[in-house]
Every structure is written in C-alpha cells, then in structure tokens.
Amino acid sequence: MKKLNGSTKKLISSIAVILVLYIVMSTMQATGNLSSLMSGLLVPVCAYALVAIGLNLCVGYLGELSLGHAGFMCVGAFTSAFFSKTFQNEIPDVPRFILALVIGTFFAALFGFLIAIPVLRLSGDYLAIVTLAFGEIIKNVINVLYVGRDASGFHFSLKDMMSLNMDFDGVVLVNGAQGITGTPRQSTFTISVLLLILALVVTHNFVNSRTGRAVKAIRDNQIAAETVGLPITKYKLIAFTISAAIAGVGGVLYAHNINSLTATTNNFGYNMSIMILVYVVLGGIGNFSGSVVATVVLTMLPEMLRGLSTYRMLIYSIVLIGLMLFNWAPGILKFREEHGLTTKQLLDKFKKKKEVQ
C-alpha cells in the first residue's frame, strides 16, 4: 500500500472520530439517554460545522476574511426549503430531498460566485465589510420577499401578501418576515453526518489538488503567484464559490430541520457569520477537522451551562477571551514555550509517555 501522508492520516482519523461520536449519540438517542435538548442540537451542530468548514476554506486557504457566510447559508436554506415545500406533494421524499440539496448548494454557489466577482477585487478588512454587507442584504431582501403559487403559476412580491394577486386557491410559499413554514423535516442526524464527512473529504482533496495549491500560492504571495503564471481571479473565484457552496449545504440541513424558517439577525445575520468565524479561528485556521471540533464544543458548551441560566453566555464570552489570549498573545505564548506548555510540547510529552508504555 502507498504510504499515506500526514494530512490524509489526519483526515481518516477525524472521520473515524466522527463515526464513533455518531454511533454513541445515535445509541444514546435510541435508548432514550439523550436529553431532548441535546437531541435537538444534533442536526444544527452538523449544519454549523458545515458552514464553518466552508468559511475555513475561505479564511484559511484563500486567506480572505468573510463576514457574510451566514448569507450563503441563508440562500441554501431558503432556496432548498422553497423547492421542498413547492413540490411537497409532487415528488417522492427521497429524490426531492436530494434535489433540494443540489438546488440549495447550487444557489449558494451561484450567489458566492456572483458576489465574489466584485468582492475579490478588494482585500483585507474592506473585503470583510463588503461580505458582511452582502450577507445583510440577502437577509434583508428575504425578509420582504413574498412568493405564492396558484393555478396560473408563481407570483412574486416585495411588498406584502396581498400584492401577490393570487387566485382564491393560491398558496403562499414564502411569507415575508414569517419566512417558509411547513418545510418537510428531512434532515436526519445520519444524513447530516454523511454530508459532514463528505465535506471534510472534498475540502481535504481540494486543498491538496492542483487547484488548491494554486489557491494557497495566491494566499501566500500573490505577486509571486502571478509571476509563475497563475490566473489569480480564476482561482480566487473557484475557492470562494466552493466555500459558499459548502455553507449552502449547511443551510439546506438547517432548513429541513425546523418547521418554520425565518431569516433573523441571529440565524442568518452577521451575528451568525461572526459566531461561525469564532469556530473557525478557535478550531484552527486552515484546519477543517478543528472547525468541526470547535463547532461541536462551542455549541454544546452554552447548552451544558444552561443550568447557570443568565451567567452562561457571560461565562462563554470570558472563556472565549481567555482562550484567545492563551493561544495568541505573544507574551503568554512565550511564557508557555519557556515552561514547556505549548500544545505541541504537551502533545510530544503525551506521545512519549505512550511509547514508554
């Protein structure tokens, strides 16, 4: 057998860990040992983890900070939910959900692509604020979007339900700020985990392919990348589009897990984009498995702290600040290095111990 390189080994071990967790969680759920709160979090956690993987591709490999990934999640969620709801009685469950996945992913990718064309001309903080602006626009427009369907076809409006001008038998599919209600709840934990693993494999293969190398080269040194003949815009577009598409998959899962889908500041606004960014940074920039771990831990943490009621988010924020200082502050890093307390040193110690045994 061919010798596996480091990153492939890591991928395989993270998939193994995810599968073990999946089995444990499913068994606990089946035997009734999982609280309904935790049980309800299984699919959303996978959805957030997908968005985090997508964002990590953008931040870690394209090297650009996006504060608008919740917007792509939003596009994936609404387009797929719209499709599922519209054809609820016309297409059987399984093919419909597969199509919904394809549609949500496609539209998220399309939006990513269209937004990237102007946005990628900017860089750094300017790019970040423009992606934030796009995310807010998407959320805002969806909040005033009304779509209905009657015998004569689809009706659209940006004003209110009445101006859809539908026949008596018309059905409102997207109801402005009330969003989409009654989407079939088809996102199961199993599907979510499978998609999560697929995303890990896709991103791993991508960054280790010819295209991925080009993207990394552009991130490391754009001018040098140009002088070795890389078309900068093309590869930036590809990376950003894939990143948006993966966030879209997260959106599809999210939408098919809840009864009533609305676009608010907390689920698809900049708050969500920022939350996902926190997962990406704490999980390690460029480390996809790390993003998954950080998402799981940081989503579960506040829920586990629920007993502390009002204190929990306060504790969360203090932990977040503390972690950032611990991991990034140059002074603290130096102290840790001098006392053998860096993550690497600790891991090495741990490994040595294992070898001795």
Add this chain to the structure above:
Amino acid sequence: MALLEVKNLGISFGGLRAVDEFNLSIEKGELYGLIGPNGAGKTTVFNMLTGIYKPTDGMIYLDGKNITGKKTADINKAGVARTFQNIRLFGDQSVLDNVKIGLHNSYEYGTFTGVFRLPKYFATEKKMDERALEILSVFGLDKEAKVLASNLPYGKQRQLEIARALATNPKLLLLDEPAAGMNPNETQDLMDTIALIRKEFGVTILLIEHDMKLVSGICEKLTVLNFGRVLASGETSTVLNDPEVIKAYLGE
C-alpha cells in the same frame, strides 16, 4: 532576431521619471547583466518586463511578440520567469509544492478531477512529482522536498526561488540580485548553479547584481543603469573599464 528586445522603455510615478529611454537587446542563450547604483531603476525595469508595472512608454518584444503591458501571468506563459530581491516563496507550502506550483501550467487536470480524485489526478500528480524532484535535484534540494519553504536556510531559499521560476519552463529568466546577502562561498556556489542551469535548461538569463566579482565572472554582456537612464552597454570587459561607469560607481 533577439530573444528580448526592449525599445525606449519608460515609466513615471506621478512626476518622477523612474526609468527613461531604456533599450536592451538580449540574444538567445546569453547571460546578461543589468547593473547600476542603488535606486537606478533596475528592479523597476524587471517589474515592467514582468508586467507588475505598466510602462508609460516604449515596447517590449519577446521572441518577436509584443508583450508590453500584458498581465503578469500571461507574460510568464509567454516565457518570462523571475526571482525577487526580497525572496517571495510560498512559505507555508513544502519545497516540492513550490516547484509544483511552478509546473502548474505544464500539467493540467481540473478542479473536479482533483476534488473527487479521478484516475487522471493520480497519474498527473505522479508526473508532476517526478518532474519537480528532477528540477530540485539540479539544485541539490531534492532531499529537502518535504521541508516547509520558509524553514529553508536563506541561501537555499534563493535557490528554490530559481527552481520554481525554471519550473514554468521559461525562455528568459530574470534574477533580481541572486547573490544578495550571501557570503563569498555561497556566491561561488551560486555562480556554479547559474552555469549549470544554463546548460541544463538552455535558458537565457538577465540578472541584476551588485557583486562585481559575480558580474565580471559570468556575465557576457552588461547594461549599466544610472538615474533611470542607460549609462553604458556592451561587452562586460569594455563596460567595466568605461570611465563613466567607474565614475558612477566610485564617485569622483
């Protein structure tokens, strides 16, 4: 016909005329030196030749084709590769990958093939690895293929940058102060390397250099730039004995 033909090249930054009426003609296979005091405009010439700056005036022909003002990536595809005075490697990637990025346009497979690892992915990656190692072995860097580029010692980083440039299969290689920051031994090694790559890759070289020992040792022809203008041009020995050149370098 000359490989590189530069006619009346000029560029202004705001009111400052950085380079003016610059002419250069390099034949295929030559090793040509571009020298001059600090701030004379040598790197600016390189930046115009590689499309990083758009010249305000003049024309650049490569193999008879007009490449003036073209995009940097297209100029590289036309056959010009370069290194930088302040080394610009892809620091977070391995030595091998740096060269493979240089091979990017010579070996093709699409994003889809890469993401889903179709058979063509494995076949092409294998060929790329082989070719990259071949190039690295010319520089004796093949043993460090897996090392992160930013972890290489300084002298080797310079060599890797040349290897990466050569991987793009250029007709003309531009070296911007390849001996900068090197000790005499390293400089000697570099001169040997340059001689070797001329032989191995059959590439024409234009280099900017301050080290007179290196320049007089290997360059066949020289152009001297001073205050953005050509001071002298011709055979190395003639140019170096030109009183104007001596004056520009040593002062009066």
Add this chain to the structure above:
Amino acid sequence: MGFLTYLINGLSLGSVYALIALGYTMVYGIAKMLNFAHGDVIMLGAYLVFMCMSSAGMPAVVSIVIAIACCTAIGIIIEKIAYKPLRRATNLAVLITAIGVSYFLQNMALMVFGSNPVSFTSVVSWPGLSLAGGQLKITGNAIVTIITCLIVMFGLMWFVKNTKPGQAMRAVSEDKDAATLMGINVNATISLTFAIGSGLAAIAGALLCSSYPSLNPYTGSMPGIKAFTAAVFGGIGSIPGALIGGLLLGIIEILAKAYISSQLADAIVFAVLIIVLLVKPTGILGKQIKEKV
C-alpha cells in the same frame, strides 16, 4: 417640506453614526483593528445616562459627564486586559477577542439591566424649532445632535493636528516602530485613542437613545455595525472621512425609509456601501497603499 424634514432627520442620525464611526476609525487607524465591541460601549453609555437621569434624578449634563467618564474608564480597561496582550498577534486573533468582549458587555448588561427594553428620556428637553409657519419642524434632539457632532469633529481634528498627544497619534498610525524610535510612548497613545473613542461612544449613546428611546442590551450592536460601515465608506482611518461617511449613511437610510421601503432601508444602505467601495476601494477619503515589489 417633507424632503427637508427627512434630510434633517437623516443629518441627525448621520451625526450619531459619525460620532460612533470616529471611535472605529481612530482605533483602526492606530491599532489596525476592528473594535467590534465599540457598539456595546455605546449601549453601556446610554444605560449609564439612563440610570443617572431616571433613577438618580440627575440633570442631563451631569449624567452625560458621568457616562463619558465611566465609558472612558471602561474603554481603557478593555484595551489593557483584552487587546494589549495581543498587540503583536494576527489581526484575526484581535478581531475574535473583540467579538468576545462584545459578547461580554452585552451579557453583562443583560444581567444587570435585564432583557426588557427601558424607555430612555431624551437628554434634550428643548422641543425645537418650528419654521415656515409650522410646516417644517426641527426637533431639539436633531439640532443638538448635529451641533454636538460638528463640535466634536472639529475639536478632534484640531486636537490631532495641533497638540502633542494628537501628533503622537498620527505618528503611531503612520508607523508604530518609527514612532517608538522617536520616543513616543506607543502604548500610552493607543490607550488614549481608546479612551477618546469610548468617551465619544457615551455621547453617541445618549444622543442615539434620545432620538430612538427604546434601550436594551443589544441596542448598540446594529448602529455599531452601520457606523463601522460609515467609517469604511468615508475611508477608514480618516477623521473627516468618518464625518462624511456617517452623514451620508444617515441621510441615505432615512431617505430610503421614506421613499423606497422601510424594510429594505438597511439593504439599500449596504448596497450603496458596496458600490462606493467598488468604485473607490479605500473609501471616499481613504489612502491607497500599494505593495512594494
């Protein structure tokens, strides 16, 4: 006359944005960081004024002075604890820490003041002017807000240009290392910048809530994001840029609400920002910095 009224309301809202944007732009100019928690300092400032006025019955001016003092102190403390240790770390690390601080301030406020909105009493008791036979009404809030903003803005411009600490601020924003070599105390200068920005946030909070009286722990968040947008719009790092960006943003928002759609107003504001940045990638008054090859 309707248009004029909207314009004045827009100027008033824009003045608040400009005051907040100043905090962003100064900190960005000097520390090169997006201080995401700035919006929440505004909220704290507004709560402080509210407590002094409504609970303790103090006069408006005294309340504002107390709020400014407290917010200045809070700004300095935040900088010392959370940002200063990360001075040489990557921008992203500082950004995430700022987000953490933002969560912290919001949840602190949630614990102390509760989640129910309180009704803010305006700091301006003057009803305002009634012009053109009552057709054009300008509220006292609007007038005071606009004038305060202009005074602060020109005062700050004077301060940065003519005083020693102001010049130190400009030097640090230009080149931190060179400023250190010139004997400027960089840490003190950055602290001063945070102090000024946070003090202004208290004023902005009081004025914002005087016009939009519902105050809750998340009040500062959206105006904060919009003011940051305004700072980028005008050219981040530039004090007059913050003024222009803030005013334009306020006017666009109010006019969009009035003439196009109140629900789409935010989308329109952000769309204008995107267009401006695409035409002028560093904002209206921003400086272009090119990488040297």
